[in-house]
Amino acid sequence: MSDATQNLKLAFLGAGSMNGAILRGILGAGHDPQNITATVRSETRRQELEELGVNVVVTGENPEHNARVAAESDVVFLGVKPVGITALCQDISAALRPETVVVSVAAAITLATMAANLPGGQPLVRSMPNTPLMVGAGVVGLSPAETASKQQVSIVYDLFASSGDVHVVPESQIDALSAISGSGPAYAFYLAEAMANAGIELGLDEKLAKDLARATVAGAGKMLADPSVDAAQLRRNVTSPKGTTEQAILAFDEGGIPAIIATGAKAATARAAQLSRELG
Numbered sequence: 001m002s003d004a005t006q007n008l009k010l011a012f013l014g015a016g017s018m019n020g021a022i023l024r025g026i027l028g029a030g031h032d033p034q035n036i037t038a039t040v041r042s043e044t045r046r047q048e049l050e051e052l053g054v055n056v057v058v059t060g061e062n063p064e065h066n067a068r069v070a071a072e073s074d075v076v077f078l079g080v081k082p083v084g085i086t087a088l089c090q091d092i093s094a095a096l097r098p099e100t101v102v103v104s105v106a107a108a109i110t111l112a113t114m115a116a117n118l119p120g121g122q123p124l125v126r127s128m129p130n131t132p133l134m135v136g137a138g139v140v141g142l143s144p145a146e147t148a149s150k151q152q153v154s155i156v157y158d159l160f161a162s163s164g165d166v167h168v169v170p171e172s173q174i175d176a177l178s179a180i181s182g183s184g185p186a187y188a189f190y191l192a193e194a195m196a197n198a199g200i201e202l203g204l205d206e207k208l209a210k211d212l213a214r215a216t217v218a219g220a221g222k223m224l225a226d227p228s229v230d231a232a233q234l235r236r237n238v239t240s241p242k243g244t245t246e247q248a249i250l251a252f253d254e255g256g257i258p259a260i261i262a263t264g265a266k267a268a269t270a271r272a273a274q275l276s277r278e279l280g
Contacts, residue, residue, distance in 0.1 A: 001029040005158045011073035012038040013066050013088060015049055015056075018105055019079025021134040025163025027052060028136070037069050063091035071095035075103060075155065078114075082106040082279055089117035096122060101152045103127055107178065108275035111145045111171055123148040125156045126171060128178045129164075131185050137225065138164030139181035143171040175276075179268035187261070192217040 010026070012019050015038040027033055033053035040046050046056045059065040070076050070092040080088050085106050096102070101123045104114055111126050118124070124145040132138045140160045144153045153168065160166045169177055192213045199209030223234060239245045252258075 001026075001031065001158055001162060005155055006031050006035075008035065008074040008155065009072060010036045010159075011069045011076045012036070012079055013070065013076060013092070014079035014084075015040050015045065016079055017134065018129060018131075019077055020049075021131075021138075022077065022079075022105065022129065022160065022163060023049075023054070024052070025133065025136060025138075026159055027054070029162030037073065039066050039069055063087075067092045067095035070100070071097070073100060075101045075159065078102065078104045078106060080106065082108050082275070085109045086113065086117050086279075089114055093118050099123070101125060101148060101156060103156055105129060107182070108272055108279050110276050110280055111143065113276075113280045115145065115147075121147050123152050125153065126174060127156075127160065128174055128182050129160070130182050133163045136163050139184075140164055140166045141174055141177040141181065142166060142168045143174045144168070175269045175272040176265075178272055179265040183265075183268045187264070188217055188221070 010031070012023050015023065019038075023036065023038065026036070034055065037055040037057060038049050039057045039059045040049065041059060043058060046058050049056045057065050057069055066088065076092070076096070078085055078088055085104060086109075089102075096119060098119070098121065102114065102118060103125045105127055107128065109126070111124050114124050114126075115122070125148055126143040126145075128141040128143075130139050133140065140163075142153065142156060142160070144156075148156075157166050157168065167177070195213035195216065196206075196210040199212060200206055204212070220234075223229065224231060235249070239249055
């Protein structure tokens with residue numbers, strides 16, 4: 001993280017699991033906690049975050065607190081649920097400085113929806129993080145509005161890069177990105193579930209089967225973490241000709257698993273588009 005980025009004042013409006021994970025990643029990269037302010041609804045959450053050294057404001061039902069925090073910040077992360085983004089934008093709109101960058105962490109909320117509820121020309125970035133961000137191994141998609149300068153996009157990129165891989169894509173691709181990386185962790189967990197159930201059917205103890213599946217999927221993930229490797233090549237390395245693994249892969253292919261995964265990703269993309277229309 002650059003010195004210029006470290007000195008920015010950041011606001012996290014709503015500090016749930018995802019915004020909280022982003023906040024922790026930024027702190028881990030060396031950002032001064034006194035330059036970070038989070039707004040929360042409960043005293044319990046306030047105490048949890050204050051232990052990290054950041055400033056915390058309990059909003060309760062008073063939108064003026066969010067506006068006050070936003071007015072003092074260089075980058076504002078909107079971390080409430082998607083249904084609350086429009087109202088939050090309206091709450092902070094009058095308080096924002098023209099150069100403050102507003103970043104949405106909510107799914108399905110388009111740049112146009114945010115722009116319609118914020119001052120004209122406000123720098124905006126739509127983000128799509130995934131849950132492994134919580135363990136510093138996330139994937140984040142960023143779609144900036146035309147109102148965000150290259151420097152402002154670079155700042156947001158730098159902030160997210162402390163917790164995972166960051167990819168800047170046009171907004172037209174953000175739903176597809178979400179179908180792969182946003183929903184993708186659930187696919188991996190689903191695979192681990194299926195592997196464990198298969199082990200149980202083969203006669204393994206339930207705990208052993210779950211431990212084997214969990215550790216195997218986690219270990220494979222660590223191998224994939226190397227950006228120089230190729231998933232197909234790693235698979236081929238394990239798949240000896242006429243061996244046991246080859247038989248399993250052939251059965252997967254015959255069962256149509258690649259097509260099933262593609263169908264699922266398309267369904268996720270379609271649902272994201274539908275939610276954008278409903279929430280817009």
